[in-house]
Amino acid sequence: xxxxRVAVIGVxxxxxxxxxxxxxxxxxxxxxxxxxxxxxxxxWSDIDAVVIGKAPDFFEGVMMPELFLADALGSTGKPLFRVxxxxxxxxxTAIVAAQLVQAxxxxxxxxxxxxxxxxxxxxWALSLPIPFTPPLHAGAGGYFAPHIRSYMRRSxxxxxxxxxxxxxxxxxALKNPYAxxxxxxxxxxxxxDSLMLWDPIRYAxxxxxxxxxxxxxxxxxxxxxxxxxxGRAPAWIHxxxxxxxxxxxxxxxxxxxxxGALCAADVYKxxxxxxxxxxxxxxxxxxxxxxxxxxxxxxxxxxEPGDGWRMVEDGAxxxxxxxxxxxxxGVLSSNPIGASGMxxxxxxxxxxxxxxxxxxxxxxxxxxxxxxxxxxxxxxxxVVGSAKP
Amino acid sequence: xxxxxxxxxxxAKNQRRVADLNEVEMLMPVTGQVxxxxxxxxxDIGFTCSGSSxxxxxxxxxxxxxxxxxxxxxxxxxxxxxxxGAFALYEAWVKIQLGEIDTALVYCYSKSSPGDLPMVLTxxxxxxTVAPLWPDTVSLAALxxxxxxxxxxxxxxxxxxxxxxxxxxxxxxxxxxLAWDRPAxxxxxxxxxxxxLRKHDCAPITDGAAAVVxxxxxxxxxxxxxPAWIRGIDHxxxxxxxxxxxxxxSASTRLAGEKAGVADGPVDVAELHAPFTHQELILRxxxxxxxxxxxNPSGGALxxxxxxxxxxxxxxxxxxxxxxxxxxxGVAHATSGPCLQQNxxxxxxxxx
Numbered sequence: 114x115x116x117x118r119v120a121v122i123g124v125x126x127x128x129x130x131x132x133x134x135x136x137x138x139x140x141x142x143x144x145x146x147x148x149x150x151x152x153x154x155x156x157w158s159d160i161d162a163v164v165i166g167k168a169p170d171f172f173e174g175v176m177m178p179e180l181f182l183a184d185a186l187g188s189t190g191k192p193l194f195r196v197x198x199x200x201x202x203x204x205x206t207a208i209v210a211a212q213l214v215q216a217x218x219x220x221x222x223x224x225x226x227x228x229x230x231x232x233x234x235x236x237w238a239l240s241l242p243i244p245f246t247p248p249l250h251a252g253a254g255g256y257f258a259p260h261i262r263s264y265m266r267r268s269x270x271x272x273x274x275x276x277x278x279x280x281x282x283x284x285x286a287l288k289n290p291y292a293x294x295x296x297x298x299x300x301x302x303x304x305x306d307s308l309m310l311w312d313p314i315r316y317a318x319x320x321x322x323x324x325x326x327x328x329x330x331x332x333x334x335x336x337x338x339x340x341x342x343x344g345r346a347p348a349w350i351h352x353x354x355x356x357x358x359x360x361x362x363x364x365x366x367x368x369x370x371x372x373g374a375l376c377a378a379d380v381y382k383x384x385x386x387x388x389x390x391x392x393x394x395x396x397x398x399x400x401x402x403x404x405x406x407x408x409x410x411x412x413x414x415x416x417e418p419g420d421g422w423r424m425v426e427d428g429a430x431x432x433x434x435x436x437x438x439x440x441x442x443g444v445l446s447s448n449p450i451g452a453s454g455m456x457x458x459x460x461x462x463x464x465x466x467x468x469x470x471x472x473x474x475x476x477x478x479x480x481x482x483x484x485x486x487x488x489x490x491x492x493x494x495x496v497v498g499s500a501k502p
Numbered sequence: 503x504x505x506x507x508x509x510x511x512x513x514a515k516n517q518r519r520v521a522d523l524n525e526v527e528m529l530m531p532v533t534g535q536v537x538x539x540x541x542x543x544x545x546d547i548g549f550t551c552s553g554s555s556x557x558x559x560x561x562x563x564x565x566x567x568x569x570x571x572x573x574x575x576x577x578x579x580x581x582x583x584x585x586x587g588a589f590a591l592y593e594a595w596v597k598i599q600l601g602e603i604d605t606a607l608v609y610c611y612s613k614s615s616p617g618d619l620p621m622v623l624t625x626x627x628x629x630x631t632v633a634p635l636w637p638d639t640v641s642l643a644a645l646x647x648x649x650x651x652x653x654x655x656x657x658x659x660x661x662x663x664x665x666x667x668x669x670x671x672x673x674x675x676x677x678x679x680l681a682w683d684r685p686a687x688x689x690x691x692x693x694x695x696x697x698x699l700r701k702h703d704c705a706p707i708t709d710g711a712a713a714v715v716x717x718x719x720x721x722x723x724x725x726x727x728x729p730a731w732i733r734g735i736d737h738x739x740x741x742x743x744x745x746x747x748x749x750x751x752s753a754s755t756r757l758a759g760e761k762a763g764v765a766d767g768p769v770d771v772a773e774l775h776a777p778f779t780h781q782e783l784i785l786r787x788x789x790x791x792x793x794x795x796x797x798n799p800s801g802g803a804l805x806x807x808x809x810x811x812x813x814x815x816x817x818x819x820x821x822x823x824x825x826x827x828x829x830x831x832g833v834a835h836a837t838s839g840p841c842l843q844q845n846x847x848x849x850x851x852x853x854x
Contacts, residue, residue: 115601137630169562170584175633176557176625177584180839184741190771191759193739193844194593195558199563205581213665217503239562263518355552357580359570372577487566493578 118342119214120337120347121462121497123153129293129447129482132231133324138178140183142227145326145452146186149223153330153340161219162332166196166206166226167451168486169214171238186225200399200486201355203327203454204493206291211331217426227326228331228392228449233321235450249380254402255487258311261404264368265313269409270422272313276304277425278403279318279445285432286442288471291312293323293447318403318445327403334501348462348497351479352383356492367489373412376492377483381414384479384496389414393496395437395464395474397457398483401444406430410438412482413494432472440464440472452486458495465499503697506721507729508596510715511818512536514805516679519615520709521807525559526571529611529711533572534714537607540725544573547715548603550580553590553610553810557622574820586610587712587814588775588836589847592735594716596664598671601792604721611711612810619707619809626839628742640704640841644696646749646841647780653750658698662686665702665804668779672801679806680706684799705777710808712815730821730850733831734762735844742839749841755788758847759833764789766853769825770829771796773816775837777803784842799823812836817848824852 115383125148127133133141144431150156163186165179169426175181185192190298198205203226226430236252251354264270283299299317307317330341337347343350346361356379358365365371377389387424398413407421413437430438439445441460461482463469464470469477479498485491512535513574514520520528537543544550550572554565565582579597587610594606614622620638627633649654663686672681695701705706722729722750738754738761740747747753759765772791776782782802788790798804800819803812813836832849838844 150595169556171556173563173629174625175629176555176622177838178629179584180626180739180843181628181742184743184841185744188739189741192737194589194737195584196581196593197565198580198582199566209581209596212596212600216596216597218599242561275622300579355579355581356577357569357574358577359574360566361570362575364575370577375577487563489568 114338117214117217118334118502119211119331120349121329121336122332122340122347123149123465124459124463125149125328126456126459127325128291128293129323129325130295131322138229139182139367141229141326143322144187145328145406146225148329149330153391155221155330160187160223162192162213162220162222163188164194164206164210164222164224166202167228168200168202169238171233172235172450173232185204190499198486199482199491200450201454201491201493202486203452203456204458204482204484205355205434206497207329207455207458207495208355211350211353214331214333220336222331224329225326225333226455227330228451229324229447230322231324252309254314257402260367260437260489261313261402263407264404267368268419268422274407274422274425275313275318275403276301278406279304280325281431282439282443282445284471285440286446289441292442293321314402318446320401320444323447323449325447325452327452327459329455329459331346341432346466346499348465349501351496351498351502352380353495354379358490358491360488369412369418370489372490373485373492377413380494380496390436390450392479393481394477394479395440396481397439397441399444399454399457399485400439401448403445406438409483437474440469440474453495457484458482462497465497504599504601504718505731506595506716506718507731508586508817509717509722509726509729510536510540510713511821512539512710513677513815513818514710515677516708516808518679518707520613524613525564526567529568529609530571532711532713533609536596536715539758540715542659542715547605548579549594549597549606550578551590551606551608553583553585553587553613555584555810557625558612558614558809560616586810586836586838588817589737590812591714591845592737595732595735598716598718604718606716608814609713610658610811610814612823613709614707614809615709615850640696640699642840643778644699645744647698647778648782649749654796655750656783657781658690659686660690661703664779665689668798668802668804669796671799675800675805677806678801679708680761681801681805699778703779705803707806708806708808710806710811712811712818714814714818716793725826728825728827728852730824730852732848733851734849736761739844744841745750750784752784752845754789755785755835755845755847755849758845762847762849764833764847764849767831769794769831769833771799771820771823771832773798773800773802774832774835775803775813775816777807781842789833800848813846820850824850
């Protein structure tokens with residue numbers, strides 16, 4: 114009884130693009146899964162179970178696509194499990210997969226998350242009318258813009274903070290060959306001059322719509338020890354947490370959601386983190402609109418409420434700063450929605466394994482992956498480390 | 503593994519069409535009842551997990567609204583699967599195994615009535631090669647029934663016996679949607695719906711909801727006299743493509759049944775999620791229950807088949823019979839996908 118140790122022993126992702134017209138959905142998930150298996154030096158037959166996640170089925174127009182993907186994911190005769198927890202789903206999916214190992218049920222679990230946004234139009238897929246509910250018809254940006262406006266008012270953050278985040282993340286993405294956006298010409302002014310979509314969110318401060326997938330292989334302590342003995346560093350999972358709160362509740366603070374704070378506190382406690390700002394080496398957090406970086410810095414305990422934007426302005430969150438955020442370029446540079454949470458968890462794992470290439474943070478030993486979804490109401494986080502917990 | 507039991511089960515009265523309530527309103531009395539029965543509130547629950555389908559609800563993130571209905575404030579530990587509630591129960595069971603929480607609320611729901619269900623379910627099929635042809639679920643099941651008949655493994659009269667027995671059993675189930683008493687011979691005089699299936703061979707289209715409370719060890723014993731302990735639970739999948747599997751057997755059910763330990767003791771009751779008569783026969787064979795006398799005493803999915811909930815209801819029906827002392831050990835099964843593609847088997851047992 115209790116929790117067994119579990120580690121990430123393989124990471125794979127696709128090249129994320131606006132349209133991956135060269136592959137089917139099955140081809141997309143296989144591209145990521147085969148890279149994760151190759152990284153773990155395993156084959157399909159080594160896998161005990163598959164856990165797959167994605168955001169709403171309307172995004173591709175396939176109901177429960179895991180059913181037709183079962184074959185492509187090599188899951189014949191195995192358990193195949195489908196998670197859907199809104200935008201946090203990529204993170205939640207990895208956590209559900211990790212729990213299968215922690216509970217001692219399986220030794221090697223493949224987890225995959227994907228979105229092929231080019232199959233549809235996400236903004237409209239998110240704007241289907243619900244009876245008796247005021248229509249938004251404005252996609253996620255229209256929903257979150259007032260939250261950001263509220264943050265700016267409360268924190269007295271200057272207007273340019275969002276621009277700084279957008280520039281930083283797109284510059285990081287230039288170091289990440291898998292990233293969707295590679296904007297070599299980006300400047301502060303080019304972001305500033307881009308179209309205002311949902312005031313205060315400019316076009317260039319918004320995540321793209323991407324096709325992409327991410328896959329992780331999770332192994333038991335024995336499996337991870339064997340990988341380590343062969344020189345392939347595992348990313349040990351030091352903690353996982355999920356929290357959910359209502360959409361509609363007078364008690365909610367959508368700028369600094371209690372669910373996010375409780376999720377962070379839970380995962381830090383499991384990982385023995387007492388001062389996140391100094392204990393953690395780097396963070397991949399879910400920032401679909403630039404202003405969410407300072408907001409989440411506060412929500413996750415890296416800054417006091419109202420001070421997150423100062424970390425951005427001081428450059429602390431740049432790749433060379435004291436707490437690099439979104440080294441991969443983040444959601445702002447690649448957003449295959451269902452996979453976006455898992456990509457955060459994957460980047461954290463790559464960092465502590467020392468395998469993040471040009472966007473590696475020197476000596477990263479403890480990293481946080483974070484995802485959120487819904488109306489800032491679903492949260493999934495994990496802490497991974499190079500050392501065994 | 504840690505001992506985990508079903509300690510409470512509730513379901514909505516299954517109906518062809520719940521026109522005057524939305525999904526949240528349909529579900530809330532059920533989640534309220536399942537907690538009330540064991541004197542609990544959402545504050546006593548360690549983990550909540552639900553199962554539902556956006557395609558049936560007709561909106562993305564439909565589960566978000568129903569989550570509001572359970573009152574997740576202060577924030578809770580929660581997850582959702584785009585699968586039958588039986589799989590949500592599986593996730594909750596895994597979560598409890600980790601030893602950090604002792605209780606879980608599992609719920610699921612769907613309204614199939616706003617759409618044309620057999621057509622909606624075509625959207626599950628391979629979107630490149632099969633779905634464009636719009637083959638409906640009943641026609642796919644008819645192919646399977648035909649294969650079973652052609653293999654000499656069943657007959658239309660035998661299928662009619664399953665239909666007659668299920669609807670007769672449903673007369674004792676106040677939540678059933680279809681319940682009647684007609685001899686099997688009479689049924690065979692009716693026209694085919696999609697040959698070789700007649701209407702009576704098919705599950706009804708149902709709006710419904712169900713919920714379960716799980717509890718571990720003493721947390722279960724403290725709340726109910728006779729918890730229905732989960733002794734084994736496992737699920738397996740097969741390829742979707744009908745040409746890649748033998749439709750006359752259910753290899754995934756057989757494997758899940760072996761892993762769950764169905765054969766490790768006597769089976770007093772079995773609830774099998776068979777939306778078509780011939781599928782009950784395939785499932786019986788896969789689980790070693792060919793001649794079993796107590797299969798689907800609730801009437802089964804043939805008497806009420808709320809999508810995404812009919813599987814969890816099978817677990818609830820077995821658990822209820824164990825908790826009442828009517829049965830000591832039982833098997834519950836849930837299915838998903840065309841022609842029994844994915845299957846979950848759960849073995850439940852009372853304490854002697």
